[in-house]
Amino acid sequence: MEIFLYELVGHDVTRPFSPHCWKARMALRHKGLEYTSLPVPFTKVRHVEDGFDRTVPVLRHGKDVVQDSFAIAEYLETTYPDRPSLFGGEGGRAMARFVESWSHVHIRSFVVSAALMDIYSLLDEVDKEHFRRTREAFFGMRLEDVVNRDPARLDEFSRSLEPMRLTLKRQPFLNGKSSGFADYIVFGLFQWLRITSSVRPLAPDDSVSEWFERCLDLFDGEGRKITAA
CATH class of the missing domain: 1.20.1050.10 (Glutathione S-transferase Yfyf (Class Pi); Chain A, domain 2)
Known part of the structure; x- marks a missing residue:
């Protein structure tokens, strides 16, 4: 099931810089998961997932949509318990x-x-x-x-x-x-x-x-x- 991660960018869409998006990126890599990065400038954040929330990162995994880097980490921990743990308990x-x-x-x-x-x-x-x-x-x-x-x-x-x-x-x-x-x-x-x-x-x-x-x-x-x- 494909994973999409909405990430904050400036005029260069290849340089996501938000600290919260980097937390989510590293959590995905820790779990060994492939994902597609979707760049979002500040004024487009409110349109992500039809206005799901007003901040990024937002993760789309099948029917699931998760916002907030800590919530994303918890979601990945629950969804992929057999992969390396992010928290260790x-x-x-x-x-x-x-x-x-x-x-x-x-x-x-x-x-x-x-x-x-x-x-x-x-x-x-x-x-x-x-x-x-x-x-x-x-x-x-x-x-x-x-x-x-x-x-x-x-x-x-x-x-x-x-x-x-x-x-x-x-x-x-x-x-x-x-x-x-x-x-x-x-x-x-x-x-x-x-x-x-x-x-x-x-x-x-x-x-x-x-x-x-x-x-x-x-x-x-x-x-x-x-x-x-």
Whole structure:
């Protein structure tokens, strides 16, 4: 049964950049599943699957339509129990939920502050208008004023990753000896930054950078198929 994954793109439809879509991509590859990527710009998201939802990723598998990267991972885990597990049980699922919340606070906020205008520059004109209008309403300020690349901000971000570094001293992946969905949650955010922006906040020999390189190599280099900005 064919699988379709709707993914967010800018004017270059070959460069999906959404962190949530990358979580779903990596989950599909972890399960060893083939899929067809369907690129969707911002202003077309509301038309996906006849208005099924207003965010992507959305996965179509036969009659099933699933939205939200975590829900997609749970769906794949239930639908394909005999393939490699994304969570390794309920404890791993709960841990992934914690990682999702932690990374939203500490990593997503940094990527937004560093790369918002870079993301804006990747869009078609109609999507730029939509992006500026909706994001400025959300932030209550101009996009340009959201961006913060002050060295002190970079240092603060680096310090916030210390829990990851301590974990990666003991094991190669957040999930343990092998990668799991907890890794793909964090990977998606760093991949978002890698694809959209030239900002590189960590040194190559940082253990988090080394972890990210290992994740880029997973599944025949799935993450490297899209070149860095």
